[in-house]
Amino acid sequence: MDIEKRTSARLAFHAKACIHWNNQDVEGQVENVSVDGAFVTAAFKMRINDVVALTINDTPTVGINAKVVRLTNTGMGLKFEKTLHF
Numbered sequence: 157m158d159i160e161k162r163t164s165a166r167l168a169f170h171a172k173a174c175i176h177w178n179n180q181d182v183e184g185q186v187e188n189v190s191v192d193g194a195f196v197t198a199a200f201k202m203r204i205n206d207v208v209a210l211t212i213n214d215t216p217t218v219g220i221n222a223k224v225v226r227l228t229n230t231g232m233g234l235k236f237e238k239t240l241h242f
Contacts, residue, residue, distance in 0.1 A: 164190040176209040186212055191239050197231035
């Protein structure tokens with residue numbers, strides 16, 4: 157049984173993003189977002205506990221720090237360092 161660990165609701169949200177990690181920029185796609193995290197697909201996957209800076213195109217979030225907390229076959233779950241306020 158998979159227990160849901162999220163504390164906030166997810167919102168389907170599709171936007172291009174840039175993931176700055178290990179002194180490189182990786183293009184990605186945000187699939188959903190919440191006030192404390194996002195699910196992102198990218199050609200390159202980071203590892204659990206890697207810290208990245210996520211910039212979501214056409215939004216005011218510029219370089220929000222996040223930690224990789226989950227990996228799947230299709231992408232990765234990021235937990236934001238600070239809660240977003242919409």
